[in-house]
Amino acid sequence: MRRALTLLPVIVFGILALFFLKGLTLNPREIPSVLINRPVPEMALAPLPGRGENSSLSTNDLKGRVSLVNIYGSWCIACVQEHPYLVEIKKSGILPIQGIDWRDDPVLGAAWLRKHGDPYERVGVDPPPGRAAVDFGVTGAPESFIVDRAGLIRYKHIGPITPEVWSKTLLPIIQELQK
Amino acid sequence: MKWLMMLALKRRAGFAALVVLVLAAAPAFAVNPDEMLKDPAQESRARELGRDLRCLVCQNQSIDDSDADLAKDLRIIVRERIHAGDSDEQVRKFVVDRYGDYVLLKPPFKATTLVLWLGPFALFAGAVALIIGFYRRRRPGAELPPPAPLSAEEQKRLATLLKETER
Numbered sequence: 001m002r003r004a005l006t007l008l009p010v011i012v013f014g015i016l017a018l019f020f021l022k023g024l025t026l027n028p029r030e031i032p033s034v035l036i037n038r039p040v041p042e043m044a045l046a047p048l049p050g051r052g053e054n055s056s057l058s059t060n061d062l063k064g065r066v067s068l069v070n071i072y073g074s075w076c077i078a079c080v081q082e083h084p085y086l087v088e089i090k091k092s093g094i095l096p097i098q099g100i101d102w103r104d105d106p107v108l109g110a111a112w113l114r115k116h117g118d119p120y121e122r123v124g125v126d127p128p129p130g131r132a133a134v135d136f137g138v139t140g141a142p143e144s145f146i147v148d149r150a151g152l153i154r155y156k157h158i159g160p161i162t163p164e165v166w167s168k169t170l171l172p173i174i175q176e177l178q179k
Numbered sequence: 180m181k182w183l184m185m186l187a188l189k190r191r192a193g194f195a196a197l198v199v200l201v202l203a204a205a206p207a208f209a210v211n212p213d214e215m216l217k218d219p220a221q222e223s224r225a226r227e228l229g230r231d232l233r234c235l236v237c238q239n240q241s242i243d244d245s246d247a248d249l250a251k252d253l254r255i256i257v258r259e260r261i262h263a264g265d266s267d268e269q270v271r272k273f274v275v276d277r278y279g280d281y282v283l284l285k286p287p288f289k290a291t292t293l294v295l296w297l298g299p300f301a302l303f304a305g306a307v308a309l310i311i312g313f314y315r316r317r318r319p320g321a322e323l324p325p326p327a328p329l330s331a332e333e334q335k336r337l338a339t340l341l342k343e344t345e346r
Contacts, residue, residue, distance in 0.1 A: 005309065012302075028238060034279040103248060129252035137277040139235040139249065 033137050033156040040151050041135030045124025048110045057098055057124030063151040066177045068097045068144055073104040074112035076141040082160035083116045090119035095174055099123040102133045102141055148177045209246045216258050225258050228270055233282050
Protein backbone atom coordinates (compact mmCIF):
# COMPACT_ATOMS: atom_id res chain seq x y z
CA MET A 1 0.00 0.00 0.00
CA ARG A 2 2.74 2.37 1.07
CA ARG A 3 4.80 1.46 -1.91
CA ALA A 4 1.89 2.14 -4.25
CA LEU A 5 1.53 5.59 -2.69
CA THR A 6 5.18 6.51 -3.26
CA LEU A 7 4.88 5.34 -6.84
CA LEU A 8 1.73 7.36 -7.44
CA PRO A 9 3.44 10.66 -8.41
CA VAL A 10 5.63 8.78 -10.88
CA ILE A 11 2.58 7.12 -12.42
CA VAL A 12 0.68 10.41 -12.65
CA PHE A 13 3.72 12.06 -14.23
CA GLY A 14 4.02 9.19 -16.70
CA ILE A 15 0.40 9.51 -17.80
CA LEU A 16 0.71 13.28 -18.24
CA ALA A 17 3.97 12.87 -20.14
CA LEU A 18 2.26 10.47 -22.56
CA PHE A 19 -0.49 13.01 -23.24
CA PHE A 20 2.03 15.81 -23.79
CA LEU A 21 4.17 13.63 -26.08
CA LYS A 22 1.09 12.87 -28.17
CA GLY A 23 0.31 16.60 -28.21
CA LEU A 24 3.72 17.37 -29.68
CA THR A 25 2.94 15.34 -32.77
CA LEU A 26 -0.43 17.02 -33.44
CA ASN A 27 -0.80 19.89 -35.86
CA PRO A 28 -2.47 22.81 -34.07
CA ARG A 29 -3.73 24.15 -37.42
CA GLU A 30 -5.86 21.07 -37.97
CA ILE A 31 -8.97 21.99 -36.05
CA PRO A 32 -11.61 19.29 -36.36
CA SER A 33 -14.61 20.65 -38.24
CA VAL A 34 -17.94 20.80 -36.44
CA LEU A 35 -19.68 20.74 -39.82
CA ILE A 36 -19.03 17.06 -40.57
CA ASN A 37 -22.32 15.29 -41.43
CA ARG A 38 -24.09 18.63 -41.52
CA PRO A 39 -25.67 20.09 -44.68
CA VAL A 40 -23.67 22.41 -46.90
CA PRO A 41 -24.37 26.03 -45.88
CA GLU A 42 -26.89 28.05 -47.85
CA MET A 43 -25.08 30.10 -50.46
CA ALA A 44 -25.58 31.65 -53.88
CA LEU A 45 -22.23 32.86 -55.16
CA ALA A 46 -21.68 34.95 -58.29
CA PRO A 47 -19.75 33.40 -61.21
CA LEU A 48 -16.15 34.33 -62.09
CA PRO A 49 -15.89 36.83 -64.95
CA GLY A 50 -15.30 35.07 -68.29
CA ARG A 51 -16.51 31.67 -67.11
CA GLY A 52 -20.09 32.06 -68.25
CA GLU A 53 -23.22 33.10 -66.36
CA ASN A 54 -24.16 29.47 -65.71
CA SER A 55 -20.96 28.70 -63.80
CA SER A 56 -22.08 30.28 -60.53
CA LEU A 57 -22.12 28.14 -57.40
CA SER A 58 -25.05 27.65 -55.05
CA THR A 59 -26.12 25.08 -52.46
CA ASN A 60 -28.26 23.10 -54.91
CA ASP A 61 -25.28 22.52 -57.21
CA LEU A 62 -23.78 20.35 -54.47
CA LYS A 63 -26.67 17.90 -54.30
CA GLY A 64 -27.29 14.72 -56.26
CA ARG A 65 -23.68 13.54 -56.60
CA VAL A 66 -20.49 13.32 -54.57
CA SER A 67 -18.37 16.42 -55.14
CA LEU A 68 -15.28 18.17 -53.87
CA VAL A 69 -15.48 21.81 -52.81
CA ASN A 70 -12.15 23.60 -52.93
CA ILE A 71 -11.39 26.99 -51.37
CA TYR A 72 -8.74 28.94 -53.28
CA GLY A 73 -7.60 32.49 -54.00
CA SER A 74 -5.18 34.12 -56.41
CA TRP A 75 -3.27 35.39 -53.34
CA CYS A 76 -2.88 31.89 -51.89
CA ILE A 77 0.62 30.48 -52.25
CA ALA A 78 -0.10 26.92 -51.12
CA CYS A 79 -2.88 26.76 -53.76
CA VAL A 80 -0.24 26.97 -56.50
CA GLN A 81 1.32 23.82 -55.08
CA GLU A 82 -1.97 21.94 -54.95
CA HIS A 83 -3.43 23.13 -58.24
CA PRO A 84 -1.75 20.83 -60.81
CA TYR A 85 -3.02 17.92 -58.78
CA LEU A 86 -6.59 19.23 -58.85
CA VAL A 87 -6.30 19.48 -62.64
CA GLU A 88 -5.23 15.83 -62.70
CA ILE A 89 -8.19 14.80 -60.52
CA LYS A 90 -10.50 16.61 -62.92
CA LYS A 91 -8.96 14.71 -65.85
CA SER A 92 -9.54 11.41 -64.04
CA GLY A 93 -13.27 12.24 -64.00
CA ILE A 94 -13.73 10.67 -60.56
CA LEU A 95 -15.83 13.54 -59.22
CA PRO A 96 -16.66 17.16 -60.07
CA ILE A 97 -14.63 19.84 -58.27
CA GLN A 98 -16.38 23.08 -57.35
CA GLY A 99 -14.30 26.14 -56.51
CA ILE A 100 -14.81 29.04 -54.15
CA ASP A 101 -12.65 32.06 -54.96
CA TRP A 102 -12.20 33.37 -51.43
CA ARG A 103 -11.40 36.98 -50.44
CA ASP A 104 -10.21 37.75 -53.92
CA ASP A 105 -10.62 40.19 -56.78
CA PRO A 106 -12.70 38.04 -59.20
CA VAL A 107 -10.69 39.37 -62.16
CA LEU A 108 -7.47 38.14 -60.51
CA GLY A 109 -9.16 34.89 -59.53
CA ALA A 110 -10.14 34.25 -63.16
CA ALA A 111 -6.70 35.20 -64.50
CA TRP A 112 -5.11 32.85 -61.97
CA LEU A 113 -7.18 29.95 -63.33
CA ARG A 114 -6.16 30.78 -66.91
CA LYS A 115 -2.53 30.68 -65.83
CA HIS A 116 -2.55 27.56 -63.61
CA GLY A 117 -5.34 25.53 -65.27
CA ASP A 118 -9.02 25.31 -64.45
CA PRO A 119 -10.10 22.10 -62.69
CA TYR A 120 -13.48 23.44 -61.60
CA GLU A 121 -16.96 22.76 -62.92
CA ARG A 122 -18.36 25.82 -61.16
CA VAL A 123 -16.63 28.64 -59.31
CA GLY A 124 -18.37 30.98 -56.89
CA VAL A 125 -16.90 34.29 -55.83
CA ASP A 126 -16.87 34.91 -52.08
CA PRO A 127 -15.73 38.51 -51.56
CA PRO A 128 -14.71 39.89 -48.13
CA PRO A 129 -15.93 39.35 -45.44
CA GLY A 130 -16.11 35.84 -46.90
CA ARG A 131 -19.54 34.87 -45.63
CA ALA A 132 -19.64 31.53 -47.46
CA ALA A 133 -16.16 30.61 -46.23
CA VAL A 134 -17.11 31.47 -42.64
CA ASP A 135 -20.28 29.36 -43.04
CA PHE A 136 -17.98 26.50 -44.11
CA GLY A 137 -15.78 27.13 -41.04
CA VAL A 138 -12.80 27.88 -43.27
CA THR A 139 -9.62 28.86 -41.41
CA GLY A 140 -7.30 29.30 -44.41
CA ALA A 141 -6.71 28.36 -48.02
CA PRO A 142 -6.51 25.86 -49.54
CA GLU A 143 -9.19 23.80 -47.83
CA SER A 144 -11.31 21.07 -49.42
CA PHE A 145 -14.61 19.49 -48.45
CA ILE A 146 -16.08 16.19 -49.61
CA VAL A 147 -19.84 16.59 -50.04
CA ASP A 148 -22.08 13.53 -50.45
CA ARG A 149 -25.15 13.08 -52.68
CA ALA A 150 -27.50 14.39 -50.01
CA GLY A 151 -25.48 17.59 -49.81
CA LEU A 152 -23.90 16.74 -46.43
CA ILE A 153 -20.30 17.66 -45.68
CA ARG A 154 -18.52 14.38 -45.00
CA TYR A 155 -14.85 15.34 -44.75
CA LYS A 156 -12.70 18.42 -44.48
CA HIS A 157 -9.07 18.58 -45.56
CA ILE A 158 -6.93 21.51 -44.40
CA GLY A 159 -3.98 22.45 -46.59
CA PRO A 160 -2.92 21.39 -50.08
CA ILE A 161 -4.11 18.08 -51.54
CA THR A 162 -1.02 16.02 -52.30
CA PRO A 163 -0.96 12.69 -54.18
CA GLU A 164 -0.48 11.00 -50.82
CA VAL A 165 -3.45 12.75 -49.18
CA TRP A 166 -5.55 11.94 -52.23
CA SER A 167 -4.78 8.24 -52.47
CA LYS A 168 -4.63 7.49 -48.75
CA THR A 169 -7.42 9.65 -47.36
CA LEU A 170 -9.69 11.39 -49.84
CA LEU A 171 -10.13 8.77 -52.55
CA PRO A 172 -11.19 5.94 -50.18
CA ILE A 173 -13.84 8.23 -48.61
CA ILE A 174 -15.07 9.33 -52.05
CA GLN A 175 -15.27 5.74 -53.31
CA GLU A 176 -17.19 4.69 -50.21
CA LEU A 177 -19.66 7.55 -50.73
CA GLN A 178 -20.06 6.81 -54.43
CA LYS A 179 -21.07 3.18 -53.80
CA MET B 180 29.18 71.32 -8.90
CA LYS B 181 26.92 73.29 -11.14
CA TRP B 182 27.27 70.90 -14.06
CA LEU B 183 26.39 68.02 -11.78
CA MET B 184 23.12 69.68 -10.79
CA MET B 185 22.34 70.39 -14.42
CA LEU B 186 22.88 66.75 -15.24
CA ALA B 187 20.57 65.65 -12.42
CA LEU B 188 17.88 68.04 -13.66
CA LYS B 189 18.19 66.77 -17.21
CA ARG B 190 17.89 63.19 -16.00
CA ARG B 191 14.78 64.01 -14.05
CA ALA B 192 13.20 65.66 -17.10
CA GLY B 193 13.98 62.59 -19.20
CA PHE B 194 12.44 60.32 -16.60
CA ALA B 195 9.31 62.49 -16.39
CA ALA B 196 8.97 62.36 -20.18
CA LEU B 197 9.24 58.57 -20.07
CA VAL B 198 6.54 58.33 -17.39
CA VAL B 199 4.23 60.54 -19.45
CA LEU B 200 4.82 58.42 -22.56
CA VAL B 201 4.16 55.13 -20.73
CA LEU B 202 0.98 56.46 -19.17
CA ALA B 203 -0.25 57.86 -22.46
CA ALA B 204 0.19 54.57 -24.32
CA ALA B 205 -3.19 52.93 -24.92
CA PRO B 206 -3.53 49.21 -25.62
CA ALA B 207 -3.41 48.53 -29.36
CA PHE B 208 -6.53 47.11 -31.02
CA ALA B 209 -6.74 45.76 -34.53
CA VAL B 210 -10.28 47.07 -34.95
CA ASN B 211 -10.36 49.61 -37.77
CA PRO B 212 -12.51 52.73 -37.44
CA ASP B 213 -14.49 51.81 -40.58
CA GLU B 214 -15.52 48.47 -39.04
CA MET B 215 -17.07 50.04 -35.96
CA LEU B 216 -20.79 50.18 -35.35
CA LYS B 217 -22.36 53.62 -35.05
CA ASP B 218 -24.16 52.76 -31.83
CA PRO B 219 -21.51 52.90 -29.06
CA ALA B 220 -23.42 50.42 -26.89
CA GLN B 221 -23.51 47.87 -29.74
CA GLU B 222 -19.85 48.54 -30.53
CA SER B 223 -18.83 47.89 -26.94
CA ARG B 224 -20.79 44.61 -27.01
CA ALA B 225 -18.93 43.70 -30.21
CA ARG B 226 -15.61 44.46 -28.46
CA GLU B 227 -16.60 42.38 -25.48
CA LEU B 228 -17.51 39.45 -27.75
CA GLY B 229 -14.45 39.88 -29.95
CA ARG B 230 -12.12 39.62 -26.97
CA ASP B 231 -13.42 36.09 -26.24
CA LEU B 232 -13.28 34.79 -29.83
CA ARG B 233 -10.10 33.17 -31.05
CA CYS B 234 -8.47 34.27 -34.27
CA LEU B 235 -8.12 30.97 -36.14
CA VAL B 236 -5.04 32.13 -38.04
CA CYS B 237 -2.93 33.35 -35.12
CA GLN B 238 -4.68 31.03 -32.63
CA ASN B 239 -3.50 32.69 -29.42
CA GLN B 240 -4.86 36.12 -30.24
CA SER B 241 -8.46 37.19 -30.07
CA ILE B 242 -10.15 38.48 -33.23
CA ASP B 243 -10.10 41.87 -31.53
CA ASP B 244 -6.29 41.86 -31.33
CA SER B 245 -5.44 40.21 -34.61
CA ASP B 246 -4.59 41.86 -37.90
CA ALA B 247 -5.31 38.70 -39.89
CA ASP B 248 -7.88 38.96 -42.71
CA LEU B 249 -10.00 36.18 -41.25
CA ALA B 250 -10.13 37.99 -37.89
CA LYS B 251 -11.27 41.13 -39.69
CA ASP B 252 -13.98 39.13 -41.49
CA LEU B 253 -15.19 37.67 -38.21
CA ARG B 254 -15.22 41.11 -36.56
CA ILE B 255 -17.40 42.39 -39.38
CA ILE B 256 -19.72 39.38 -39.25
CA VAL B 257 -20.05 39.64 -35.44
CA ARG B 258 -21.05 43.29 -35.89
CA GLU B 259 -23.56 42.35 -38.59
CA ARG B 260 -25.20 39.86 -36.26
CA ILE B 261 -25.37 42.42 -33.44
CA HIS B 262 -26.77 45.03 -35.81
CA ALA B 263 -29.39 42.50 -36.94
CA GLY B 264 -30.53 42.24 -33.33
CA ASP B 265 -28.82 39.03 -32.13
CA SER B 266 -28.14 38.66 -28.41
CA ASP B 267 -24.55 38.03 -27.25
CA GLU B 268 -25.42 34.38 -26.74
CA GLN B 269 -26.82 34.09 -30.29
CA VAL B 270 -23.71 35.67 -31.79
CA ARG B 271 -21.49 33.30 -29.85
CA LYS B 272 -23.59 30.35 -31.00
CA PHE B 273 -23.36 31.56 -34.61
CA VAL B 274 -19.56 31.44 -34.48
CA VAL B 275 -19.36 28.20 -32.46
CA ASP B 276 -21.75 26.49 -34.95
CA ARG B 277 -19.14 27.12 -37.65
CA TYR B 278 -15.82 26.81 -35.86
CA GLY B 279 -16.58 24.71 -32.79
CA ASP B 280 -15.81 25.38 -29.13
CA TYR B 281 -12.18 25.90 -30.11
CA VAL B 282 -13.06 29.41 -31.26
CA LEU B 283 -13.91 30.38 -27.67
CA LEU B 284 -10.82 31.56 -25.81
CA LYS B 285 -12.55 30.51 -22.58
CA PRO B 286 -13.75 26.93 -23.10
CA PRO B 287 -17.33 26.19 -21.96
CA PHE B 288 -17.96 24.05 -18.88
CA LYS B 289 -19.55 20.83 -20.10
CA ALA B 290 -19.17 17.06 -20.02
CA THR B 291 -16.33 16.92 -22.57
CA THR B 292 -14.34 19.66 -20.81
CA LEU B 293 -14.76 18.41 -17.22
CA VAL B 294 -11.17 17.15 -17.07
CA LEU B 295 -9.89 20.46 -18.41
CA TRP B 296 -11.74 22.50 -15.79
CA LEU B 297 -11.56 20.20 -12.78
CA GLY B 298 -8.27 18.38 -13.52
CA PRO B 299 -6.00 20.97 -11.86
CA PHE B 300 -8.16 21.07 -8.72
CA ALA B 301 -8.26 17.27 -8.57
CA LEU B 302 -4.45 17.11 -8.89
CA PHE B 303 -4.06 19.75 -6.18
CA ALA B 304 -6.47 17.96 -3.83
CA GLY B 305 -4.61 14.70 -4.46
CA ALA B 306 -1.27 16.32 -3.66
CA VAL B 307 -2.61 17.87 -0.45
CA ALA B 308 -4.07 14.50 0.61
CA LEU B 309 -0.70 12.81 -0.01
CA ILE B 310 1.19 15.44 2.00
CA ILE B 311 -1.23 15.22 4.92
CA GLY B 312 -1.02 11.43 4.87
CA PHE B 313 2.78 11.62 4.82
CA TYR B 314 3.01 13.91 7.86
CA ARG B 315 0.35 12.04 9.86
CA ARG B 316 2.42 8.92 9.57
CA ARG B 317 5.53 10.73 10.76
CA ARG B 318 4.02 12.03 14.00
CA PRO B 319 6.56 11.66 16.91
CA GLY B 320 6.78 8.14 18.26
CA ALA B 321 3.88 6.91 16.18
CA GLU B 322 5.43 4.04 14.30
CA LEU B 323 9.19 4.39 14.84
CA PRO B 324 10.83 0.97 15.36
CA PRO B 325 12.60 0.56 18.76
CA PRO B 326 16.36 1.25 18.50
CA ALA B 327 18.62 -1.77 18.16
CA PRO B 328 20.40 -2.86 21.39
CA LEU B 329 24.05 -1.73 21.72
CA SER B 330 26.71 -4.13 20.58
CA ALA B 331 29.40 -5.38 22.98
CA GLU B 332 31.92 -2.91 21.59
CA GLU B 333 29.54 0.01 21.98
CA GLN B 334 28.83 -1.05 25.56
CA LYS B 335 32.55 -0.99 26.29
CA ARG B 336 32.97 2.47 24.79
CA LEU B 337 30.02 3.77 26.72
CA ALA B 338 31.46 2.42 29.96
CA THR B 339 34.82 4.11 29.38
CA LEU B 340 33.17 7.40 28.45
CA LEU B 341 31.07 7.31 31.60
CA LYS B 342 34.14 6.56 33.71
CA GLU B 343 35.94 9.57 32.19
CA THR B 344 33.13 11.93 33.17
CA GLU B 345 33.07 10.54 36.71
CA ARG B 346 36.62 11.56 37.21
